Amino acid sequence: MVSRAQTHRLESGGLIDRSAPLNFRFDGKTLAGFEGDTLASALIANGVKLVGRSFKYHRPRGILTAGSEEPNALVELRTGARREPNTKATTAELYDGLEAASQNRWPSLRHDLMAVNQLFAPIFVAGFYYKTFMWPAKFWEAIYEPAIRRAAGLGRAAGVADPDHYDKAWAYCDVLIAGSGPAGLAAALAAGRSGARVILCEEDFALGGRLLADGGTIDGMTAAEWISRTLAELTTLPDVRIMSRTTLFGVYDGGTYGAIERVNDHLPSPPEHQVRQRLWRIVAKRSIVAAGAIERPIVFAGNDTPGVMMASAMRTYVERYAATPAKRIALFTNNADGWRTVEAALGAGLQIAAVVDARPDVSAAHHALAAKAEFPVLNGSVAGVEGGKDGVRKISVALTGGARAEVEADGLAVSGGWNPAVGLTSYHRGRPKWHDDISAFVPDGAPPGMVAAGAANGAFGLGACLRQGFAAGAAAALNAGHSGNAGTPPVADDEAFSLTPLWHVAGKGKAFVDYQHDVTASDIELAQREGFESVEHLKRYTTLGMATDQGKTSNVAGLAIMAAVSGKSIPETGTTIYRPPYVPVAIGAFAGHHRDETFHATRLTPSHHWAAEQDAVFVDTGLWKRAQWYPRAGEKDWLESVTREVKAVRGGVGFCDVSTLGKIDVHGPDAGAFLDRVYINTFSSLAVGKARYGLMLREDGIVYDDGTTSRLAEDHYFLTTTTAKAGPVMQHLEFCRQVLFPELDVQLTSVSDQWAQFSIAGPKTRDLLREIVDPAEDLSNEGFPFMGAREVTLRGGIRARLFRISFSGEMAFEISVPARYGDALVRNLMLAGKPFSVTPYGTEALGVMRIEKGHVAGPELNGTTTAADLGLGKIMSTKKDFIGRVMAGREALVAPDRQVVVGMKPTDRARRLRAGAHIIPKGEIPGSANDQGYVTSVCFSPTLDQWIGLALVERGRERIGEIVHAHDPLRGEDYDVELCNPVFYDPDGGRQRG
Amino acid sequence: MRHSIFSLARAALSGHKNWQRTWRDASPKDHYDVVIIGGGGHGLATAWFLASEYGIRNVAVLEKGWIGSGNAGRNTTIIRSNYGLPGNTGFYELSMKLWERMEQDLNYNTMVSQRGVINLYHSDAQRDAYARRGNTMRINGIDAELLDLAAVKKMMPFLNFDNARFPVQGGLLQRRGGTARHDAVVWGYAHAASTLGVDIIQNCEVTGFSRDANGKVTGVETTRGKIGAGKVGMAVAGSSSRVAAMAGLRLPIESHVLQAFVSEAIKPLIPNVMTFGAGHFYVSQSDKGGLVFGGDIDGYNSYAQRGNMPVMEDVCEGGMALMPMIGRVRLLRQWGGIMDMSMDGSPIIDKTPVDGLYLNAGWCYGGFKATPGSGLVFAHLLARDEPHKEAARFRLDRFRRGAMIDEKGVGAQPNLH
Amino acid sequence: MAEFSWASRSPLEHALVVGAYGARDVEPGISLTEIRNFELIQVMARRGKGAELARTAKARFGMAAPNVPKAVSASDVTLIWSGPDQFLVLSKGGKHAIDILSEAFSQSASLSDQSHARVLISVSGAKARAMLAKLSSIDLHPAAFPTGTAAATSIDHTSVNLWRGYDRPDGQAVFNLLVFATFAESLWHTMLDAAAEHGAEIGYSEELG
């Protein structure tokens, strides 16, 4: 039974389910509706006319349309963290408990104090702000801008994290169809019957498009009957997929389309484990745009009064929702189609006050209808509307010939004709073509594989829509390689379509073109007067068409008016560029799963879970989580832990997971020759069983990456990269192999994840290793000298690789085992290391020891330094060609005054250093002229018991011993430092060779 | 008519019937002292500085479409001078100082809004790099502050601090940075330059160069006929290679698409300009209420002024990683501009090997914020035939000499800058 | 002298929880099974040795190695195409371990052991395709991706080898995924998120399917 509250609901008819009543709240007031309603239709059924306030003047606004083109009826939907500003009431599906609030008003919708803006309307014309608010300069940020920002902006975002989930998915089809109206359904039938994989997207929750409101007879059936039969057949076809609540919003290269599925927006919140919305990337061989057309307003004084509604929308509310926007309706039309609203209204027992028809001749049938229903047909135009918050009261009509008339009505239906939805067909910067017969822009070409059909293609008759849709469906299927029998097309009559173009009725009072942005006809005239004649200038100067409705109702009228005032034709004036998305899409949907902690994937080392058991502190390095240090009970800060770890290594033995290094198998007879071309130093001469440090340049001569590479066999090298460059170096080497040096017989395979690799360092390294490694293996200095590399067997028979290389400067080995044994190896090292109090150390201690040792790393390999800058010029071979050799010789890269790596320590031993400080000659006032370098890496050195650092300093190596000034205004620090040898620890390297 | 609240009120009384064109709609003359190709912000600013600073008023600006139809109208409106390398630092600060007096200079409100630009950092290494950069700025007299986590939380409590993949640790803040209304900058320079006698000629596409026997450029051939010129300046970022090719030049430049996005208008949510340090995302909120945001270039050479979907997703992922509160805010429009990506990520302002032809190009992402500075130094070069001191390092031969200005340190791969 | 255990630990040992996951009110639409402890060898032909490699492979495995994106199986081994002139050898029990194969292919190919570099996950069930559509950009429609089809592709910006094995006894398609070991735990969580709405049955096995 019809709830008492629904004063404007018809007793019968419509596609609502009267057995499923729903309660909802609008601005705190509880109202009732039915399943099948939109928020807009339910508001109408409850007699609500005032729904929102406009952007600039805060004028009262009602519901203009019944679709995603709605400029006025925008609300804040839902509450709290789920609040969605600017939600179109016309597309929001009603659910029980829905909460909506009007926006952009204060304190209330009925009494909006911001409406005082209307008093200043004479000043707030298009572009007014460009001409004022300039004095005094400081006032902009302080006063004007905050006021403007507060006044603008429509709805309020939640301001807290979105609690809902989103995901993204891929779909493939032969034929993609946008729209489920007569053209779309006919296309799906033809393509599906032909055997094609079909996806049909419909943004509405009900299928049928305009048929749902306009009805009609197809194959002798009612539209409703035909829709259900068609859907029934489509579901029997194996590869036809119908996606309702899904808007196709964009077309991208290579036949990739973007669509947004509102999976659970029709519920208060998504069920557990389900997403709110899903972003689809649909790959289609062919696509058919059957997105219909949008009825366009006529611009006249007072055309934004609540109760003024598009004619097609008004009959949609009556026919589909059994809701009556008004009891006594006037129609203002310039075409025959508008009259359907009269028929619908009469059919629902509503009164017609009058029809104002701008066409010179109205059909006999319509005259007969008027006579029968006893309403006048006035030849002329609506020149003004009396009314306000509570809707339309009276309409004044300028009759052809000059006389005036007045009509009492509480609702005005307007039809200015129809604009095909040309968005999708124009997103590759295509420009639609003007068709005089329907006075509208029609697609002129489209992205590859796409065609338009039906109203979207300018075919407004039902019969034509079916024919075009069916033909397009069959053709698309055939082009996609499916030649099955498409059967016979559905048949219907074509209504006559006659239209007399009418865009703007001159007259007193504000006449709106862009309702939401309050752009009036006079704004467009002003823009033209000021030289903003190009439609793009017009758009940017007046903000025409830039609101949330993307100008769906305003663009064409706007440029028609511009054409008129600038004395050009509409096609000459042209359209702006159409931009995706077709409807606004939640940012969360584009992100999908990739937000918060799942923003990017995470890489874990083989010892990760063991380290976590030790309460290690982890640091993000690229995608990796690495143990940064291992705090112990009683240690007051990271520095204390790191210092302990360093001392433990220098004094005994420690180990560190270095599995994050990039590892590459370089195989083949030409492996050595290949490495000679990618490294600045030579590897073909490296003996089997030996490792060597290597440095790579970019082709522009700048240092790219470094690492040790070992020769495990004549035709097998094991190359390591830095953690950061693992991926890029692999790509670079493949480029060298496949593109630059294809004649070399070399193969590359990333084995980064195959090996768990640990650095074991400290004077007691051998003692520990002997516990782990099979006793038969000779680890003596003779049996396994510095820079040796070979496979060994561990106790228990596991095969491993040992590399005698040192980053810490201590006697050290790197050991690698197959990754799934990494966890066991760590535990065994701890077990075997007990007697030597073996100490796991993290990346901080690693960093400290490399700085003490003067090894360069990320902060020095910063993409602007040369080998010589890093003190590695001497290893650059002069006897061979290699990547970067020639460009490295350019004058500015070999200039004597370059900034080069040097060590530094504060003259005040107690002083802490910070990276990022700049180096200024002592006693000089800092300026760009004497800014001679900067500090790259610093650490507290437990070994030297003071802070030390590395810096890039002009002529640094010639200035060892010089006292310079470290200038750090950001942190308010200034102090003297002494430039010194970057190798602070064991300069002759005795310890690592010992 | 001079703009002021009073003139506006006066105009209102007369129903705004008396407003003149914002700039004269000029037709080409036979000859100009200087012809500038490109009616974007840089070209129009150059013309205005030539007329106002260097007294050269017989100037034409040629625009193939409507003024501001290139990157001047397709950017994310950010202004800042937080660069770290010699050459960039001084130049962008010169530009920032010109932004600060632009409205008074032009008598046009370009809505310069110094709301602050903050670059967030997420690791110690990033902090150190920002410290180096911030100190460079301070040493050059530019405002810069290094904020710690607490300060960032205070300023932007809405960021994702609790469950972020790459937690924010702090940020480098330039309070004088901010935004400006991009179209208004174009119209403002057009308005002011036109007032000083500069001819702004729209729908006039350059199709070739006129050269004399010695190869000197003596003018341009256009869709509106030959136009003679004492000097010709190119300010056509996005099309630099195509125009230069007409003079037989190859440039160290590639054209790439940079997308930008705007959301539906919402009430004030984001107070400043932010860049995410662990992904490709930067954002500010326009005075109209839209979130204006962007990220990385699409990654391949392109002259198609439209974006692809993977980058669109990548940018929104960055946004949702940094501030998941924007999940329900809707993306309203997506567009793409064509960037002049140079081989070191920094611009080129120099004479060319062709006598009489001057180049202003290679702006990468820096084009909009550089607009006034670019106009001044390019005007200086055109007027004096020697580089302005703040543009002395933007020479064309720096690549040959190895004197690159590579802020990102990625080398000669434009799509990585 | 300490006694060592060399327990092999799967990268998923921490994250994989046997049992039901996600939606409970529905019949589990997906089963996710990790296959543990296998041998996986990358075989890449040397320059100009493609044909020789093919011959050797046929002799060695009794079937031709795939030279297009396919996976072929014999009783004791599966050969998975992984790129031009290269394939992966998946087996158990050491018969096709690195040392043995290196011997066999020494003249024609370069081999790298990947046994520990990958995690093998098998995805099947009525909703397997719906779930994989969220992770993979490959068209898995039966006509486009029949049994035996393989793809070297990416999930979550990470390289994976994906191939369709023999259908389950109940006729459901089975999709096998080789993912990088150090990414495995992270990808596993992504897969669980994708599976949750359909309800998933989680398990692991020592048997190659």
Next chain:
Amino acid sequence: MRIVCPFCGERELGEFTYLGDAKPVRPAAGASEDDVFDYVYLRDNIAGETTEHWYHGGGCRAWLKITRNTLTHEISSVEPAAGAGAAKVGA
């Protein structure tokens, strides 16, 4: 964009990485600084059809030569790099 990898078939853009114009050829050993400079720094930057190096890193790891229109993004041909796979090249 969709790229038809000659080895894998049609794949989405995300699997590929772009390097740039494939026309410049790396000068042989002993080339002059000018020649190498030209190779490293100067570009035709054509608006229209151009041949480029792309890497199928998210797939079979083959380097490809792709002919693509920079105005429309339409791809007219995709070829493997000379040294992709085990192709025998030169000596």
